[in-house]
Every structure is written in structure tokens, then in C-alpha cells.
Amino acid sequence: MRSFEGTRIKDMALKNRFIRSATWEGLADDRTGRILPRLIDLLTELAAGGVGLIVAGYAYVSEDGKANPYQTGIYDDDLIPDLSRLTASVHQAGGRIALQIVHAGIMATGGFDGGEAPAGPSPVENPRSKVMAREMTAAEITRVVDDFGAAAGRIKKAGFDAVQLHVAHGYLLSQFMSPFLNRRGDRYGGSRENRGRAVFEAYEAVRGAVGPNYPVMIKINAEDFVEGGVALEDSVFIAARLAEMGLDAVEVSGGVLWAGRMGPSRTKINEPDQEAYFRAQGEAFKAGVKAPVILVGGLRSLDVNEDLLARGQADYLALCRPFIREPDLINRWAGGDASPAACISCNGCFKGVMDGRGISCAVTEKARTSDG
Ligand SMILES: Cc1cc2nc3c(=O)[nH]c(=O)nc-3n(C[C@H](O)[C@H](O)[C@H](O)COP(=O)(O)O)c2cc1C
Numbered sequence: 001m002r003s004f005e006g007t008r009i010k011d012m013a014l015k016n017r018f019i020r021s022a023t024w025e026g027l028a029d030d031r032t033g034r035i036l037p038r039l040i041d042l043l044t045e046l047a048a049g050g051v052g053l054i055v056a057g058y059a060y061v062s063e064d065g066k067a068n069p070y071q072t073g074i075y076d077d078d079l080i081p082d083l084s085r086l087t088a089s090v091h092q093a094g095g096r097i098a099l100q101i102v103h104a105g106i107m108a109t110g111g112f113d114g115g116e117a118p119a120g121p122s123p124v125e126n127p128r129s130k131v132m133a134r135e136m137t138a139a140e141i142t143r144v145v146d147d148f149g150a151a152a153g154r155i156k157k158a159g160f161d162a163v164q165l166h167v168a169h170g171y172l173l174s175q176f177m178s179p180f181l182n183r184r185g186d187r188y189g190g191s192r193e194n195r196g197r198a199v200f201e202a203y204e205a206v207r208g209a210v211g212p213n214y215p216v217m218i219k220i221n222a223e224d225f226v227e228g229g230v231a232l233e234d235s236v237f238i239a240a241r242l243a244e245m246g247l248d249a250v251e252v253s254g255g256v257l258w259a260g261r262m263g264p265s266r267t268k269i270n271e272p273d274q275e276a277y278f279r280a281q282g283e284a285f286k287a288g289v290k291a292p293v294i295l296v297g298g299l300r301s302l303d304v305n306e307d308l309l310a311r312g313q314a315d316y317l318a319l320c321r322p323f324i325r326e327p328d329l330i331n332r333w334a335g336g337d338a339s340p341a342a343c344i345s346c347n348g349c350f351k352g353v354m355d356g357r358g359i360s361c362a363v364t365e366k367a368r369t370s371d372g
């Protein structure tokens with residue numbers, strides 16, 4: 001089966017085409033972003049479960065870019081030793097691990113640069129919290145771009161196999177791409193090229209920090225699915241440019257966190273034809289972008305995964321929620337039990353992370369409580 005073929009992204013050899021999509025695990029100290037030993041245990045168990053590559057949940061590149069509580073930080077060299085223990089443990093279990101990096105922009109939990117308000121491309125209201133954001137100056141954009149580069153340098157030093165820039169779901173880099181959230185009149189706003197500039201600069205900073213042979217990936221919103229948001233032609237254009245610049249892989253996602261049922265983690269995936277809900281977008285990226293395409297969003301059964309590869313709609317298969325419920329899903333499939341992932345896509349797992357209990361499957365927890 002093609003899903004189980006060994007493959008390679010730059011120097012990173014992967015034992016199959018399955019990827020654990022970045023998942024905010026909520027297993028870091030809330031004040032410092034320092035990871036907790038439980039994160040090492042969780043991701044080591046996942047590596048032992050057979051997935052080819054783990055993308056660890058989004059880590060904030062600067063303190064004013066933190067998106068959520070208990071989120072991993074990568075803004076300071078002091079955070080490297082614990083992260084090195086994580087990568088060593090995953091490698092010991094036969095796995096590969098990347099880290100996703102993010103700045104939350106207008107979605108940040110705190111103020112920007114010592115001020116009160118979060119900042120982003122333009123002074124618009126955060127569509128979720130209704131907090132008014134401040135417009136970043138060009139110098140502040142340069143600072144954040146440099147923060148992405150410094151974070152990538154730390155990631156390489158900590159022994160991760162790759163880095164992924166978060167350009168999806170309504171965080172800063174995807175805010176710049178959105179005509180609705182980015183109303184700037186300078187070189188960072190307006191045309192497609194200008195709305196991509198912050199992404200191009202962040203990519204260049206990352207590449208500059210890690211060198212030409214290290215795998216650099218992005219996760220991008222193909223479409224935002226809200227009025228005035230990122231459209232498919234924008235995202236394909238920006239990803240194609242990044243591929244020309246040397247990008248090693250693009251993970252195709254979609255939906256912003258305020259897009260309701262069109263958000264990134266959709267519910268009610270009960271039939272094979274409800275799976276892979278960004279399939280069409282994956283196909284558009286395969287046609288327009290000269291870089292391997294990682295598809296995420298509702299992949300639940302081995303047949304659908306194989307079909308995506310066979311039809312040329314994806315080169316890699318990324319899953320998030322199924323691995324929360326079944327960390328050994330890939331070994332199960334490889335061992336001949338091809339029944340679909342047990343995850344019912346209910347999104348119950350968000351609550352535990354928000355409450356500080358760390359990521360776990362709410363359905364499994366409930367069954368455990370009623371059993372015991
Ligand atoms: C609890 C939880 C945390 C998530 N954290 C992240 C994250 O840190 N970065 C990211 O890009 N996407 C994140 N996502 C979105 C997933 O990676 C994925 O894109 C989405 O859930 C669709 O894939 P799935 O159907 O396999 O779950 C998260 C989703 C969930 C449920």
C-alpha cells in the first residue's frame with residue numbers, strides 16, 4: 001500500500017506517509033511555555049504507535065504571540081534543553097518529530113510589545129473575542145519575522161527533524177493573507193503579492209536560520225470560509241511562490257476558528273464521502289504548487305487515505321483527532337485491522353486542553369469514568 005511506503009523530505013527519512021498534524025497538547029507550563037514531562041510521554045507513545053512524522057503542537061515564537069493557555073513556548077534559548085529531551089525520546093521510539101511555530105497576532109491572549117492590545121496586520125476586532133487589535137508597524141513586522149527565524153534555529157538545535165510555520169486558521173501569518181483582516185496600504189497589504197510578503201519574509205528568516213538542507217514546511221489555509229477571507233487563488237499563489245523559494249512541503253488545511261461548521265476541525269464525519277473535506281483544495285495545490293502536499297481534515301479510513309494518494313490529491317496524509325483517541329492507529333492499520341479510526345470527530349477533546357488537564361479523548365475518558 002502506498003500509505004506505508006518509506007519516503008523522504010530532504011534529509012528526513014520517513015517510514016510511511018502518515019503525519020500527526022500539529023495539535024495544541026496543553027502540556028506546557030502556562031507562565032513560561034516550558035514543556036512538561038507528560039508531553040514527552042504522550043509524543044513518545046505516539047511515535048511508538050507507528051506514525052511517520054509527528055508535528056508537535058504550535059509553539060509561540062515570542063511572548064506576545066501566545067495563542068492559548070498551556071501552550072509550548074520556543075521564544076527563548078532556555079527552553080531548548082527540555083525540548084531536546086523530547087526529541088531524543090521520540091527518536092529512541094523510532095519516530096520523527098517536527099515543531100510547528102506560530103505568532104497569534106490579533107488572536108493573542110496578551111498585549112503586544114509591552115502594550116495592552118494584541119496587534120496584527122490592521123486595527124480590526126478579533127472576530128471571536130471582540131477585542132480591538134492595534135496595527136503592527138513595519139518595524140514590528142520585522143521583529144516578528146526575526147522571531148520566527150530565531151525559533152527555527154532553536155528547533156534545529158533541540159534536535160527536531162523539521163520545522164513547520166503555521167500559516168493557517170486565522171493566526172498572524174494567515175491574518176496577513178486575508179483581505180478582511182489585512183487592510184494595510186503599505187507593502188504588506190493590498191495585492192496578493194503584498195499579502196504574502198510577511199509569509200515570504202518569515203519563510204526566508206526560517207530558512208536562513210536552519211540552512212538549505214533542513215526540511216521547512218508550512219500549514220496553510222487553502223480557504224478561510226468566511227466573507228472576505230483567504231481564497232484558494234491567494235493561497236495557491238503564495239504556496240507556489242514559497243515552493244520556488246525552496247519550501248519542502250505544504251500542509252493544506254482551511255477554515256478560521258470563527259468559521260463555525262466550516263472551521264478547521266469539522267464534526268459529523270460519519271461516511272467515507274464526508275472524510276477528507278479539503279480534498280478538492282489538495283488537488284488544486286497538487287496542480288499549482290511544486291512541493292509535496294500534505295492533506296489534513298477528516299481523514300478517517302485507510303481506503304480514503306489510499307484513494308487520496310491514488311488520485312494524486314495528496315502526497316502525505318495528516319490526522320489530528322484520530323491520534324488523540326488511538327495513538328497506535330497506524331500500527332493497527334499496518335497489522336491488518338483496517339477498520340476506520342475510532343474518533344467520532346465530536347471535538348470534546350478541546351475542553352480538557354483549555355482547562356489545563358492536557359489533551360485526551362473525552363469519549364475515552366467518559367467510558368473510563370463510567371467503568372470505574
Ligand atoms: C485539540 C486540537 C488542537 C489543535 N491544535 C492545532 C495546532 O496546534 N496547530 C494546528 O495547525 N492545528 C491544530 N488543530 C487542528 C488540527 O491539526 C487539524 O487541522 C484539524 O483538527 C483537522 O484534522 P482532523 O480531522 O484529523 O482532526 C487542533 C485540533 C484539535 C482538535
Ligand code: SF4
Pocket residue numbers: 321322324325342343344345346347348349350360361362363364
Ligand atoms: S473527544 Fe475523542 S472522539 Fe471526540 S474528537 Fe476528540 S479524540 Fe475524537
